Amino acid sequence: MTLAGWAAAQCTAGPDTSQVTIPDYLAVYYLHFTSLPDEDEVRFYGGVCVTAVGGEWTVIADEVTVVGLSGELGLRAAAPMLYWGDLRMQAANLAATTETLVLQQATIDGPDFSGDATTMVLDLFTGAVVMTEFTLAGVAFAVSGESAELIGQTLSVTNAEVTTCIGVEQTPYAIQGVRATVDLTARSVELQGGVLRLGALRIGLRPRIELTEESLERFTLPLQVSNVPDGGDPARPGSGVGVRLVGLPLGDEGDATLDIGATGLDAPHTPGAVALVRLAVRESQQRVNATFGVEGGLPLLDVRAEREVTPWLDATVSLYSGAAAGETPYHEARVGLNAEADVPIPGPPSLTVTAEAFAAATALASIYDLATPLVFGPRLGAAAGFTAATGRTAAGSFSVRTRAEATYYPSQGALQWAVRLNPTWRLDVAPLALQLGYDTWLTNSASPFEGLDRRRPLARLTASARAAGQLATWGEDRRVTGSAGVRATHDGLPTSGNPAGLNAFVADAGLTYETGVWAFDASATARLAGVLDPAPSRDASVTYVLEARRSGWPVLQEGVEPHEQFAVRAEAIQGLLADDPGLRRLDLSVAVPLAFENLELRPSIGFDVAPLIESGLPPILSLHALDVTVITCCGSLTVGYTNKDGAVTASFAIDLERRPMKKE
Amino acid sequence: MLLRFLASVTALLLAWGVAQEAEGTQPPEGRPFAALTILSNGRQTIDLVTGLTTLPDGGRLMDAQTGVEVLAQVIRYVEGEYIEATAVTVTGVFGEVTAEALRIDVKTSLLTATGELRLARDGLRVSATSLRYDAVDQVAVFDGGVAGTEPTFSADRVLLDILTGDVLLDGRYEYAGGLFTMRSPEVGGRLQLTLQQVGEAVTYAATTEVSPALLERFKAYL
Numbered sequence A: 001m002t003l004a005g006w007a008a009a010q011c012t013a014g015p016d017t018s019q020v021t022i023p024d025y026l027a028v029y030y031l032h033f034t035s036l037p038d039e040d041e042v043r044f045y046g047g048v049c050v051t052a053v054g055g056e057w058t059v060i061a062d063e064v065t066v067v068g069l070s071g072e073l074g075l076r077a078a079a080p081m082l083y084w085g086d087l088r089m090q091a092a093n094l095a096a097t098t099e100t101l102v103l104q105q106a107t108i109d110g111p112d113f114s115g116d117a118t119t120m121v122l123d124l125f126t127g128a129v130v131m132t133e134f135t136l137a138g139v140a141f142a143v144s145g146e147s148a149e150l151i152g153q154t155l156s157v158t159n160a161e162v163t164t165c166i167g168v169e170q171t172p173y174a175i176q177g178v179r180a181t182v183d184l185t186a187r188s189v190e191l192q193g194g195v196l197r198l199g200a201l202r203i204g205l206r207p208r209i210e211l212t213e214e215s216l217e218r219f220t221l222p223l224q225v226s227n228v229p230d231g232g233d234p235a236r237p238g239s240g241v242g243v244r245l246v247g248l249p250l251g252d253e254g255d256a257t258l259d260i261g262a263t264g265l266d267a268p269h270t271p272g273a274v275a276l277v278r279l280a281v282r283e284s285q286q287r288v289n290a291t292f293g294v295e296g297g298l299p300l301l302d303v304r305a306e307r308e309v310t311p312w313l314d315a316t317v318s319l320y321s322g323a324a325a326g327e328t329p330y331h332e333a334r335v336g337l338n339a340e341a342d343v344p345i346p347g348p349p350s351l352t353v354t355a356e357a358f359a360a361a362t363a364l365a366s367i368y369d370l371a372t373p374l375v376f377g378p379r380l381g382a383a384a385g386f387t388a389a390t391g392r393t394a395a396g397s398f399s400v401r402t403r404a405e406a407t408y409y410p411s412q413g414a415l416q417w418a419v420r421l422n423p424t425w426r427l428d429v430a431p432l433a434l435q436l437g438y439d440t441w442l443t444n445s446a447s448p449f450e451g452l453d454r455r456r457p458l459a460r461l462t463a464s465a466r467a468a469g470q471l472a473t474w475g476e477d478r479r480v481t482g483s484a485g486v487r488a489t490h491d492g493l494p495t496s497g498n499p500a501g502l503n504a505f506v507a508d509a510g511l512t513y514e515t516g517v518w519a520f521d522a523s524a525t526a527r528l529a530g531v532l533d534p535a536p537s538r539d540a541s542v543t544y545v546l547e548a549r550r551s552g553w554p555v556l557q558e559g560v561e562p563h564e565q566f567a568v569r570a571e572a573i574q575g576l577l578a579d580d581p582g583l584r585r586l587d588l589s590v591a592v593p594l595a596f597e598n599l600e601l602r603p604s605i606g607f608d609v610a611p612l613i614e615s616g617l618p619p620i621l622s623l624h625a626l627d628v629t630v631i632t633c634c635g636s637l638t639v640g641y642t643n644k645d646g647a648v649t650a651s652f653a654i655d656l657e658r659r660p661m662k663k664e
Numbered sequence B: 001m002l003l004r005f006l007a008s009v010t011a012l013l014l015a016w017g018v019a020q021e022a023e024g025t026q027p028p029e030g031r032p033f034a035a036l037t038i039l040s041n042g043r044q045t046i047d048l049v050t051g052l053t054t055l056p057d058g059g060r061l062m063d064a065q066t067g068v069e070v071l072a073q074v075i076r077y078v079e080g081e082y083i084e085a086t087a088v089t090v091t092g093v094f095g096e097v098t099a100e101a102l103r104i105d106v107k108t109s110l111l112t113a114t115g116e117l118r119l120a121r122d123g124l125r126v127s128a129t130s131l132r133y134d135a136v137d138q139v140a141v142f143d144g145g146v147a148g149t150e151p152t153f154s155a156d157r158v159l160l161d162i163l164t165g166d167v168l169l170d171g172r173y174e175y176a177g178g179l180f181t182m183r184s185p186e187v188g189g190r191l192q193l194t195l196q197q198v199g200e201a202v203t204y205a206a207t208t209e210v211s212p213a214l215l216e217r218f219k220a221y222l
Helices: A003-010 A213-217 A609-615 B004-024 B212-217
Strands: A018-022 A027-030 A032-036 A043-050 A057-067 A076-078 A081-084 A085-091 A093-097 A101-110 A113-122 A131-139 A142-151 A154-163 A173-183 A190-191 A195-198 A201-204 A208-212 A223-227 A238-252 A256-263 A272-283 A284-294 A298-310 A313-322 A330-342 A350-366 A369-393 A396-409 A414-429 A434-442 A456-472 A477-491 A501-515 A518-527 A541-551 A567-575 A579-591 A599-609 A620-632 A635-646 A645-655 B036-040 B052-056 B057-061 B069-078 B082-092 B095-105 B110-121 B125-132 B139-150 B152-161 B167-175 B180-183 B189-198 B201-207
Touching: A003 B082, A018 B180, A027 A057, A043 A076, A057 A093, A081 A101, A142 A173, A173 A208, A223 A256, A223 A645, A313 A620, A579 A620, A599 A635, A645 B057, B036 B052, B036 B069, B069 B095, B069 B180, B082 B110, B110 B139, B125 B152, B152 B189, B167 B201
Parallel strands: none
Antiparallel strands: A018 A027, A027 A043, A032 A043, A032 B201, A043 A057, A057 A076, A057 A081, A076 A093, A081 A085, A085 A101, A093 A101, A101 A113, A113 A131, A131 A142, A142 A154, A154 A173, A173 A190, A173 A195, A190 A208, A195 A201, A223 A238, A238 A256, A256 A272, A272 A284, A284 A298, A298 A313, A313 A330, A330 A350, A350 A369, A369 A396, A396 A414, A414 A434, A434 A456, A456 A477, A477 A501, A501 A518, A518 A541, A541 A567, A567 A579, A579 A599, A599 A620, A620 A635, A635 A645, B036 B057, B052 B069, B057 B069, B069 B082, B082 B095, B095 B110, B110 B125, B125 B139, B139 B152, B152 B167, B167 B180, B167 B189, B189 B201
């Protein structure tokens, strides 16, 4: 029964109840009443329902007093329940006139939110609700404020606070704003004049912040962990494991952010600082993006200004000095023109034409000595191309990308040219998906600026076929799904590290059986390039996986089910090459979630038992991992690491909608 | 000769009636209606066998103990037994009642009025089919389509406490109290109207929760 329906059920005259109507105002259903002429009041009691004539609102209380019988009519009730549209409100006291309903010490429950307020004033004519000292909480966040007005589904808040901490008296953090607009339908908040409050600390934020339940659901920590290859030299600046906080707002305008962190945190890499200011300004037809600061301990400057000359032509001026993480270091001043236009053609097919020209003064540097250029000189280039696509047809989707470019290096007297042709075809006929592509670059690879713009010849054919879908079902919670596929890559020319030929051929198939809380996976993946087209760098093996997962187990604390799954897994790799045949490894692993009200641990451990089977040697610890999730009223934070065969990865995750389970 | 005889009989009867008036002022038993003063507007006949006295020209009855005074167009009574009257106006502490017929049972001190009955007293106007007034308990019970105009109400039965002026509506009722018209539940109920003096005005406080004291007062009539 809906709230309104429930309320209406109370508001009917029965054998023992009576009804009285005040024309154009309200109807009262009551068990007892007493008139108090000297006080100009009538008291209804013993279970009372008051409904507005028209049914816009309903009050249920043990006792309701109608006041001002000979003057201005009103209502008074203690501990009433008020039904207003799809909202249900309870309060310590209700006072009403023919124009307003006033609730004191009120709580409110709606389909999408609930909360409380010191006072709520409902305007019976306009339908607006004015609240003071209120808090409203949805699934993902809570909004509180000094006062607010609810008109329709829009709540306008003065001196607002938004936090994901729900149900706590003193929130450890909140985003404060001078004003906030809450859309209760879209469940979004727009804050103006934002300040982040962390305990007693206050940090200025962008002047306008928009939060939605969807964005909070997708919220990720502004923390990035990277591992930049050192190319064999651990002393290479910026290499190794790095951690950085990104996108920290600077100032009130909201167009400047700061990335801060460090690289080379793992031995034997060299530590380096990261402190980058990023600016992004857009004004009518001009855009400026700038990044400057220190990256991996080395200075970095990257400024790019664009201006729209015509709707299809942009002019660009840029300045670059330093090395982005893992990139080739260089210094450059560059001007350019970029054109892009969609050629109108009838029907679904599309055609986009692009062209560009640039002039640059470039100095390629060493990561170890940015001040000494390795190669220096101007670059003059031009390029043109088009992209055409048929859109989806009965025969699939066809597209082709082309590009022709030429760059002249006056100082070196060199000219590099390159032409690309990249046709693709894709067909999706459920449950089958087919894809075929060819990507070729024809070039003379003449650029002196290796690592910056030198092209490499390419002739790559890729193909794949995959089928996936549900195979059988029994009842509501038992089903089998399966998938099978094959994909291959053939290079007509050698590429970096790979000879010409069939460089990849992978076939896989798998089944998943789900029944209630259990799920079972079985799969096999064959990598066959090494046997179909043998070459020294090509391997051939088959990987077999069996895995069982169970959700909601084990329960260590009454009423607290684990969020993560219990899992046991066996993974075997069988070599197919003559020089490495047979069982290469057999990993047996288990992951067990240990859940408590505010903490969940998920340790995993795995051993390679192939040495035991093959040679009687002890198993090798191949996997150890731990995820630690702290669950608070503000959301949950998961920190974890995985060490698989010595390769360590770390993870951080935030789930703002996960809070301690409420015990029944 | 005949006229002279009639005149002397009338004179004799009048003399007896005067003697009766003198005797009626002494309440021999101390009960309401036990000591009545009866004044005839004209003729008065006595049935010497039954003791029935008839005042065909009407008259006035007064009970010194209750203060009840009855004006009627025809009065018939048997000394110490009952009094019957038609087209009566009864005044007393309960107010003024007009009715087509009245009977006072002297032995039980019960006054019964029927037909086009109306009661008027301070703050209360009632019409009903019948009235039963117990002069000992000083409770009046109105029955049969009882309706009030001051205040406006209707009820199956209305009980009036003559001493306090409190009223009880019994059974299915309707009561118009200012903005409201209260109606009893479908199965009927009770509504207490408590007389209140607000400034110069007499008004009633209404409540569905009847006080135990009033229920006790009306216990014999509910």
